[in-house]
Amino acid sequence: xxxxxxxxxxxxxxxxxxxxxxxxxxxxxxxxxxxxxxxxxxxxxxxxxxxxxxxxxxxxxxxxxxxxxxxxxxxxxxxxxxxxxxxxxxxxxxxxxxxxxxxxxxxxxxxxxxxxxxxxxxxxxxxxxxxxxxxxxxxxxxxxxxxxxxxxxxxxxxxxxxxxxxxxxxxxxxxxxxxxxxxxxxxxxxxxxxxxxxxxxxxxxxxxxxxxxxxxxxxxxxxxxxxxxxxxxxxxxxxxxx
Numbered sequence: 324x325x326x327x328x329x330x331x332x333x334x335x336x337x338x339x340x341x342x343x344x345x346x347x348x349x350x351x352x353x354x355x356x357x358x359x360x361x362x363x364x365x366x367x368x369x370x371x372x373x374x375x376x377x378x379x380x381x382x383x384x385x386x387x388x389x390x391x392x393x394x395x396x397x398x399x400x401x402x403x404x405x406x407x408x409x410x411x412x413x414x415x416x417x418x419x420x421x422x423x424x425x426x427x428x429x430x431x432x433x434x435x436x437x438x439x440x441x442x443x444x445x446x447x448x449x450x451x452x453x454x455x456x457x458x459x460x461x462x463x464x465x466x467x468x469x470x471x472x473x474x475x476x477x478x479x480x481x482x483x484x485x486x487x488x489x490x491x492x493x494x495x496x497x498x499x500x501x502x503x504x505x506x507x508x509x510x511x512x513x514x515x516x517x518x519x520x521x522x523x524x525x526x527x528x529x530x531x532x533x534x535x536x537x538x539x540x541x542x543x544x545x546x547x548x549x550x551x552x553x554x555x556x557x558x559x560x561x562x563x564x565x
Contacts, residue, residue: 326476326508330366330376330386339532349502349509351519351540354529354555360512363529364478367510368403369396381475397426402469406481408461410453416440416464417449423468432471439467442504458486462494466501476508477501483518495521516556520544528552 324347332339339359343350352360365371367378369385372393378386380401385394402423410419420439424432440446443463448456456464462482469477479498483491495518502509513519519526520540528536528543530551536543547553 324381324475324506324508325379326367326381326510327377327379328363328367330363330373330378332362332366332371332373332376334362334371337532341529341532341534343527343534343537345508345510345525347506347508348524349498349511349522350525350527351523352510352512352527352529353514353516353519353523354535356514358529359532360529361480364403364480364510364512367399368401368478369394369399400472400475402466402472402474402477404465404469404477404479404482406484408465408482410461410464410468412453414452415449416445416451416456416460419453419464420445420467420471423471427472435471435473439471443467459490459493462486462497466497470501470505473505474507476510477505479509479511481512481514484514491515491518498522528555530555 325344327344329342330339339362341359341363352363354360362371366373373386373388375388376386384392385399386392411422414422417436420436421432424435427435440449443466445460445463445467448460453461465482483494486494499522511522523540526538526540526543527534536548536552543552544556547556
């Protein structure tokens with residue numbers, strides 16, 4: 324399993340250019356706000372097209388401007404968990420999970436929803452609404468919805484950023500469990516250095532719309548290739564100030 328990403332994009336005066344690849348691993352996109360991390364996820368998912376580039380998942384070309392290929396989001400095999408989770412308040416836990424199963428037969432939707440509810444420890448909450456469940460349970464619902472179609476890769480845009488520290492640690496452990504149960508490439512955007520170092524197999528450091536360094540977390544921390552990367556990994560409190 325692998326994902327290749329190469330893209331250029333100019334958006335509202337912001338110039339973006341990135342080129343990297345991952346295998347079956349958890350890659351963390353790390354860097355200042357506005358560096359292009361969430362933009363990367365949007366282009367991978369097909370929500371925004373690069374001006375130029377090439378995106379391929381497990382041999383399936385998703386985007387290639389030279390060949391005129393731009394698969395729509397519904398044809399791209401990604402699960403996506405947004406920062407605000409994007410759960411529907413008018414739907415029950417079961418309804419939210421089933422929403423992610425579009426395109427499957429009714430029998431398959433119900434069977435997979437049952438599996439997700441058991442696997443994500445949501446039994447007994449099926450008829451509960453958004454406001455009736457805890458923060459951790461909302462997280463589990465969002466992940467269940469993203470994974471119900473058994474995607475080929477998982478995109479996570481700061482899903483734990485609004486959580487207090489104990490729950491955040493719990494959800495980080497939960498994500499590691501997901502990696503064991505769903506052995507697929509995962510791309511996580513985070514501003515939390517501890518979270519990045521705890522979870523990442525590969526760290527992709529962004530700065531100013533470009534990739535500054537790619538490597539194992541210990542390599543990036545111990546041998547930053549430029550002053551911007553060194554500032555990020557040595558002074559993580561600066562993340563919110565630039």
